Amino acid sequence: MLADLLVAVLAGPLVASGVAKLAAPTEKLSWPIRRGPLVAPHGPRLIGAAELIGAVLLIVVPGRLAALCGLVAYLALTIVAHALRGQRCACFGLARLASVGHTHVLGNAAGALLAAVALLLGPGSQTASRVVFAAAATALITCVLLVLDHGARTLDAAKEEQIVESMHAVYGVRLYTSESCPSCRALKKLVAGMEPARRDAVAETVLGPHDAPPASMAEMGVPCAQGLDAAGRPVGEPVSGIGSVKGLINSIVVTAHA
Structure with missing residues (x-):
């Protein structure tokens, strides 16, 4: 009974692997x-079919021959896994x-x-x-695979989101104001009440009566500002007006900047 259980358990991964290869579009596989x-x-289809045939043999072949089939199959898989180390699974x-x-x-190797x-x-x-044992083993490994796959996809999505966020993250602000602008004076008071790290990330340029903001903000009134990335390069679109500029300053990544 124990030997039959071991043989059937070995069939479970082969069933799950074979069905997955046969069901997946080959152009989407990282083969x-x-x-x-x-x-x-053709390779994924051939190997998937071979795995299913191996699983069937493990279930229906009597006596020690079934265990011998499992030993040959898992020794072959061990050799292939060793040869493909570092490749996408x-x-x-x-x-x-x-x-x-x-x-x-x-x-x-444990299967062997x-x-x-x-x-x-x-x-x-x-x-x-x-x-019965093979079906239970197949169900168990399928559940484990679904959990691992969900975790990997969640991690990949988080990494992609982090990359996107880092591409648009604001680490500094180049601010343009004027001495004669009431909104600029009000904005300066708001900035003065912010934490030091955020204030230090704002580089203010006071424009004279005949000065104008850079070309990207030429049509904007003061106060206007441009967000900067960690390397000091412009990121995002410039903004103007006390509310929009304050929002841009509030979006500065303080800890990274500090």
Whole structure:
């Protein structure tokens, strides 16, 4: 009974992996094989079909022959995982897992070890029990994959959002005011009440009666301002008016600037 359980458990990952490869559009797979007969688009289909055939053999073949099939399959997967270390993982179709590494090699080696144990124990021919165990193993690994995939996609989305935010983050403000402008004087009082790090990130230029803001703000009235990135380059569109300028100053990334 224990040997049948081990053999059936080994079928679970093969079922999940085979179905995932066959169901996924090949053009969306990060397929790591670049040459030979197993390149995309046929490679994923062939390997997926082979995995499903291997899973069926593990369930229906009687006696030690089933364990031997599992041992051969997982030894082959261990060798392939070792050869593809560092490549993008497409083991389970479109699931966003880490690149092929030691975890993949050790996981497949553990499968080969379980198959060797089953071979020594000598499994019987309890096909019905194997089907139940294999289905449970497939469901379990599918749930684990869904959790890992969701976590990876969430992390990727957060990284992309962080990159976008950093591209538009304001680390400083170039402010243009005039001595004769009441709004400018009111804005200066507001800025004076802000925390020192934010005040220090504002570079003010007081325009004289015959001075004008830069060309990008030539049509704007004072106060007007331009946001700057961490390197001091303009970022975003310039703004004018006390409310818009104050909002731009409030958006300065204080901790990064400090």
